[in-house]
Amino acid sequence: MRSLQLLGVLSLLLVAQESLAFKAHDFKTCSQSGFCRRGRALSARAKEAKSSWKSPYSVDPGSITVASDRATFTAGVKSSLYPDIKFGLELRVHDDGVVRVRMDEVGGIRKRYDEAAGWALIAEPTVSKDIKWTSGKKNIRAVYGEKKENEIVVVFEPLKISLLRNGKEQVVLNGQGLLHMEHFRTKTPEVTHTEEPAAQEGEEVIANSETQVVIKAENPRAWFEGDTEDDWWEETFSSWTDSKPKGPESLSLDISFPNHGTIYGIPQHATRLALPTTTGESPVFSDPYRLYNADVFEYLASSPVSIYGSIPVLHAHSVDSTVGIFDAVASETWIDVGRASEKSTETHWISESGILDLFLMPGPTPEDIFRQYSKLTGTPVLPAHWSLGYHQCRWNYVSSDDVRTVQKRFDQDDIPVDVFWLDIEYSEDHKYMIWDEKTFPDPVEMVNDVAALGRKMVVIVDPHLKRTSNYPVYQEASERGLLVKTKSANDEYEGWCWSGSSSWIDFFNPAAWEWWKGVFKTQKSAKGWSWTQSTEAVHIWNDMNEPSVFNGPEITMPKDNIHHGGWEHRDVHNINGMLFSNLTHQAVAARSDTPKRPFVLTRAFYAGSQRFGAMWTGDNLGTWEHMAVNVKMVLSINIAGMSYAGSDVGGFFGNPEPDMLVRWYQVGAFAPFFRAHAHIDTKRREPFLYDQPYKGMMRDMLRLRYSMLPVWYTAFRETTVTGVPVLRPHYVMFPKDPRGFDIDDQYYVGASGLLVKPITAKDVTETTVYLAEDQVYYDYFNHFAYRGATKGKDITVPAALHQIPLFIRGGSIVPTRERPRRSSTSMKNDPFTLRVALGKAGYARGDLYLDDGETYSHQKGQFVWREFIAEKPMKKGKTIRISSKDLGSAKPNEAVDGVTLKTFNPANEFAKSIGDVRVEKIIVLGITTKPTAVRIEGGEDLIWDYTPGVACSDKKEGIASVLTIKDPKVLITKDWAITIQW
Structure with a gap:
């Protein structure tokens, strides 16, 4: 019996592996539909x-x-x-x-x-x-x-x-x-003739082995509909036949x-x-x-x-x-x-x-x-802060000890990471949420070991349920009548996926909703089975939810399957995956008495999926072509409402060379969702496995991402209120500039003023970046000032392997946290650095949004939202004033996602909890004259350094001047002002 089971599993895997490459014949073209x-x-x-x-x-x-x-x-x-x-x-x-x-x-x-x-x-x-x-x-x-x-x-x-x-x-x-x-119509009964009828004038006889039908040669509707019933009542593709019971x-x-x-x-x-x-x-x-x-x-x-x-x-x-x-x-x-x-x-x-x-x-x-x-x-959900960090995944980390070892290696090499992932092999015979005791004998202890260092885990839960009596999730779904039915509307649909013989929950059935939420409870429930071998530190990855069916037409579910309400699968196919991630999102949020923001990653999605979490671009290849197109795909998904998007860093398939992997990390570091992932047949490629200089380059990109988490989190706050995406193509930023309409290889991050152009080709040492306006743009790393033009301008910039073209738009203030940490949770009380990039008019602005990053207390006013402004006061003398003021009180209705606040208390409990967090450095770019004094307004002089620019002026390009104000000790939650005089 055991050998027969093994043979079945091996056969399934062979079928699956055979499909692991794009085959045009697996999917319809328009002419075949x-x-x-x-x-x-x-x-x-x-x-x-x-x-x-x-x-x-x-x-x-x-x-x-x-x-x-x-x-x-x-x-x-x-x-x-x-x-x-x-x-x-x-x-x-x-x-x-x-x-x-x-x-x-x-x-x-x-x-x-x-x-x-x-x-x-x-x-x-x-x-x-x-x-x-x-x-x-x-x-x-x-x-x-x-x-x-x-x-x-x-x-x-x-x-x-x-x-x-x-x-x-x-x-x-x-x-x-x-x-x-x-319109709906009744199928014309087939007419069988005992002898061949004679065709009259204006008619022709169409005959086959079973029927003979007389059809008017001049069909009055043929000019519009065509003269044949083209796949009205039945349609065959490859070996599958769609019964099409409702007709055209x-x-x-x-x-x-x-x-x-x-x-x-x-x-x-x-x-x-x-x-x-x-x-x-x-x-x-x-x-x-x-x-x-x-x-x-x-x-x-x-x-x-x-x-x-x-x-x-x-x-x-x-x-x-x-x-x-x-x-x-x-x-x-x-x-x-x-x-x-x-x-x-x-x-x-x-x-x-x-x-x-x-x-x-x-x-x-x-x-x-x-x-x-x-x-x-709806607008995108405000994600948990930790989920904007780096996610480490592969198919598969093979044991609980493997997970612990990977975590240890990240820490030994001082590489930050927030989340470790488990793919399908964690589960016993692919019965999701049932741990394989041979390889994961201590799942709760393993998760707790990860959580002890401020990190989370994400575990895959696919929609196909193994049809076996020893899988309680399937058994309960079957007994409650919650599974998708065949075209007869009486029998459970059976298909094949990673679990072997499988059935699928019908989430169009409201009866499935509360039951599914109960499945994710970490405490035993009298209402059914619950995932007690889990903790609140475990979040969920919904894969294969198109749905993917290995032995189905076009690797999915037959269109004549029946869902709740009597609707055919053809009617609801594109919504199916959204409902799975929607209910999973609700289930994870409902695990605890104090709801915490869940992280749910989905592969399939529809309009509205932005309300339930993140998506990724699926099973990409580790090639330069896929790296380039994934940037464009993530931009497209962003403008369609789903800001929380990314692609598999390194490519799911293949073994990228170290230089390609470095470029992949640069792409990932500037995507809203940042995860490395790899197929089971690929070589292990965690950053710590590589020799120098590649390991150092990947670590630098990860540290850059972590330093910019305030930028990403603030950008997400904005999109939860306005719907404007986190990643913004040129046509969004400059809608009246036709030169930018086709640009999709560079983009802006929120309203931060950061412009990035990831490099997605081999052996590049320099590249061209388009500046759409008459404004100064500062290189983020070396402070070189590039000058735009009224009608747009192309600039050539260095882009060696260790470099990513990244610029601060003049007129922006960028808040960062510069201290390297093992994870984002270790940064909660770290001080801030403000980069003030003065624009042509000597003005700059930026904002910073903070909350506890985990609960929904921000919807009750528990947050900090600050505005930073650098400007020349309306008075005589050469002065720049940099100030911080509360935005929550000024704009309470624009502060948080989905909730209208009538008033806001800047001295709320969260603000008090970070009351000692300060600004430790202010970097001002573009002051062309050395200051004579820098002081807290109404207070003491500050310590500062000034480096004059090189060949740089209001009209010339060159290295910009840099004023560095050292530890002004101003608090992030309080109003303050600093004056710079010369």
């Missing part, structure tokens, strides 16, 4: 017909009803193709100017899936109280906005919806006439941006930030972008192929404005991108199922788009 093929064919017929093409959909003017709220109107929509089929259209304008467009089949023989928005939105949006619809013979319209700059127009025949700003079209729906909602139900819609030539978003794809074309004369990709969460091993470094997550949000940008759309659909979706001109973009969205539920975000700035989108789906 029936509904995508139909959608593209519709587009081709429209282009061929050109000006004679007309959408069959129109609004019935007599059916228009304006709701009592005045912001909403509904109307009936009919199709000339099917006069008996009815559709309903609804438009509503939200109080922030966002327009929601919904269209659904009315009175059909089945109900279309309409719950995707319910999972993504944080609340039902509030409609505007200042809207008035005006209906005419040909259209209905509404003008709104503070200056009446926005207008939404619905043309009746053919149906077209346009969002305008100052009279210019920003977003147009169905302008190309590609709207098509395939896809939704096709063209969305145009007539005055926007650059678009971003719709992650996750391995490609440039500014999306390349898929249609037109010279498309970059031949297939559309696909949104279908999939376990794609070793994904290509340039491809429109779907990967692990799907966020159907898109930004369209121009010098004049930014607009956005959010398409609340959860089914497989393909998106074609084309350029009508240099200043106009056309997209075609083709989804397998669901209703039309589209949000038009008017902008007009990138910041407005982030605010509007986050008001819909």
